[in-house]
Amino acid sequence: MDLSVSYLGLKIKNPIVVGSSSLTASIENLKKIENSGAGAVVLKSIFEEEIFYEYQSILEKEKDLEFPDVRFLDYYDYKIKQDNIKKYLDLIKEAKSTLKIPVIASINCKSSWEWAFFAKKLEEAGADAIELNMFVLPSDFDLTCNKVEETYLTIIDKITAEVKIPVAAKLSYYSANLAAFVKKVSETKVSGVVLFNRFFHPDFDIDNFTLVPSNVLSRSSDLAISLRWMSILAGRVDSDLIASTGVHDGASVVKEILAGADAVQVVSSLYKHGIESIEDMLEEMKAWMEKHGFNSIADFKGKMSQEKSPNPAEYERVQFMRYFEGKKYNLG
Numbered sequence: 001m002d003l004s005v006s007y008l009g010l011k012i013k014n015p016i017v018v019g020s021s022s023l024t025a026s027i028e029n030l031k032k033i034e035n036s037g038a039g040a041v042v043l044k045s046i047f048e049e050e051i052f053y054e055y056q057s058i059l060e061k062e063k064d065l066e067f068p069d070v071r072f073l074d075y076y077d078y079k080i081k082q083d084n085i086k087k088y089l090d091l092i093k094e095a096k097s098t099l100k101i102p103v104i105a106s107i108n109c110k111s112s113w114e115w116a117f118f119a120k121k122l123e124e125a126g127a128d129a130i131e132l133n134m135f136v137l138p139s140d141f142d143l144t145c146n147k148v149e150e151t152y153l154t155i156i157d158k159i160t161a162e163v164k165i166p167v168a169a170k171l172s173y174y175s176a177n178l179a180a181f182v183k184k185v186s187e188t189k190v191s192g193v194v195l196f197n198r199f200f201h202p203d204f205d206i207d208n209f210t211l212v213p214s215n216v217l218s219r220s221s222d223l224a225i226s227l228r229w230m231s232i233l234a235g236r237v238d239s240d241l242i243a244s245t246g247v248h249d250g251a252s253v254v255k256e257i258l259a260g261a262d263a264v265q266v267v268s269s270l271y272k273h274g275i276e277s278i279e280d281m282l283e284e285m286k287a288w289m290e291k292h293g294f295n296s297i298a299d300f301k302g303k304m305s306q307e308k309s310p311n312p313a314e315y316e317r318v319q320f321m322r323y324f325e326g327k328k329y330n331l332g
Helices: 027-035 048-064 070-098 112-125 145-162 178-186 220-233 250-259 268-273 277-292 312-316
Strands: 005-007 010-012 016-018 040-042 103-108 129-133 167-171 192-195 201-205 210-214 240-243 263-266
Touching (some): 016 277, 027 040, 027 070, 070 103, 070 112, 112 145, 145 178, 167 178, 220 312
Parallel strands (some): 016 040, 040 103
Antiparallel strands (some): 005 010
């Protein structure tokens, strides 16, 4: 049974890719991930924001001194950045020398001038590909949709011009016209688009009046978001499509491939069930393929995409009317 797929132009043994997280930040875990059967791995992102906050903490300490030594602040800025980058580059190098599966680096920047700098370093360290973890929160009342899209496209153009290895753009579903925007992104030099980015959501602690994290891990019900858009976009864009968020078992992987995904990222399910659960996902996929007489991923990829559906309008339904019509609910 052939589970192999093409991921950003890389041939991988199966479509399960472990996404960027703290699980992919150590060689010990990376070995477990490979031994459990994953097709590829995305290393934990290097966050410009983390480097910035580390520098800020030093500034705070200096501020408390009676005579702060400002001469060293530029040095601290340089040293912190260099140390963080070196640790990340060392992780890439060690992962590449240890693993046989593709190693994909991930970057998350706030400043436009840092993206290309980081990307070039990651390529030099030997990464097989780079994932751009991009998200501009649409909370600026003066920022137009076109300007937000332009920001993403500019970053992509800068990085793809800087490196020769494949680049994937990991996007959010916040967009005025998501289908058109993903198509625009796919028409750049990126090799793939990851649907979708998962980010911090706030909740309220109503006793202490503080912000706290909400739903840090995805739930299986979150699959519905990427599944719809994967189905709509498959066969209509010019790059690979990679599913992410809500993939918790082998059946979820099958669904995303039926929708048209080239590969599928998993993270939250591994936190919940352990890295070894990748083996269960693969066995579940194989059992389903055998049951339905499929010998390869290509045999059923995109079989249930909107493009191949006899009733494509079903994929664009947004109301629950048919499910509530004629039913009575006790709402009091």
